[in-house]
Amino acid sequence: MTALVELSGLEVFYGASQALFGVDLSIEAGQAVALMGRNGMGKSTSIRALCRVQPVASGKVVFDGTDITGLPSFRAARLGIGLVPEGRRCFATLSVDENLIAAARPGYWTLETVRDFFPRLAERADQQASTLSGGEQQMLAIGRALMTNPRLLVLDEATEGLAPVIRKEIWETIAKLKAQGLSILIVDKTLAELKQIADACVILERGRSVWTGVPDAITEDLESRYLGV
Template sequence: MSALLTVTDLHSHYGKSQALFGVSLAVDAGQVVALLGRNGMGKTTTIRNICRMMRATSGEISFDGQVINAMPSHRAARLGMGLVPEGRRCFAPLSVHENLTAAARPGAWDYAKVVALFPRLGERRDQRADTLSGGEQQMLAIGRALMTNPRLLILDEATEGLAPVIRQEIWAAIRALKAEGLAILLVDKSLREVLGIASHAVILERGSTVWQGAASAVDTGLANRYLGV
């Protein structure tokens, strides 16, 4: 497999406060990578930098061999990064169909394929996004990202706050995306499910990469030391 996303010694600030102190990670084409760490350790900040919603102070971010540090977020997205942000952030007044088609770009993922992955969205086709349940909104957020036909899907807390039955539907969809060969960078607190899907894991502690390796190597000792479980 070839490297699709590479982050090397990334440093970043919120104003005068430094948030990242040297994050390094890589996602190969077709690989699922788990980005792990306790709350406040820099996971979402790392994603914001990757998606060019924050400016890195130093270090390098490259996508498919192209350095993107100075690239605006909309251009980075067009390279093939699809983000499902924490908090879903659907277009509230638009219908399910409008949310999906507003983001559409040419490729294998279209409305019919998204509805096949999440049948509930087909049932809610003409319903406003702000009237959906939390789980349905999360499905919509994932579907909207897929409609951009990304090469890398970034999921930030995709199952947080959802009922167990809905969480299992989301995990089943992520497993299906993995089976299709889509590269995924995954942040989630459900450690058992994450490590059951990911092939590689990266652990952040206080804004730095402190461990990375095979997901199967994340044992109880590592979890107790860095993840608080």
């Protein structure tokens, strides 16, 4: 069976500085995979390479059997890669509905289905994104990504900086999307929540894939060595 996503031997540079030294990652259709590691270990760079925002010096990015390593980011997005970026990055001066419509592509997710999924966004439809709470902005960022009707949803620190009750709501949202069969790549630091969602975990250390396995196989030693503060 061909993986939906296959990153193999990725090497990435920022100028003369090398950030990735051979990252490997695989995601099957319908699977949720967690990309883990301490800050600065290459998680966001791996996502940027996958979404074709960051050039790849060596290695391959394969999506649904097609090598997309050389594609520009907009073409990768059209193939079905939807990104919820770190920091949410909603269009501040646009309304909720305008943010959603700006990303729309044909498919199941429409303004109506996103509103049904996130009733709070329906309530704030005409409100400027900059006036929303952090949790509401995160819902909007997820809704905007869903409006592209992705085959893969990429979530970069989707719960960071949110109050515990809102974090719980976002995790429940992710679980619902997985139950609908959406493939998901998650970057997050909270192992307890990831264990409830992820089918597999990939741990990065200094730009390298150092461990891959199921969440329950992450021992205290592994957690201390690669994930601890």
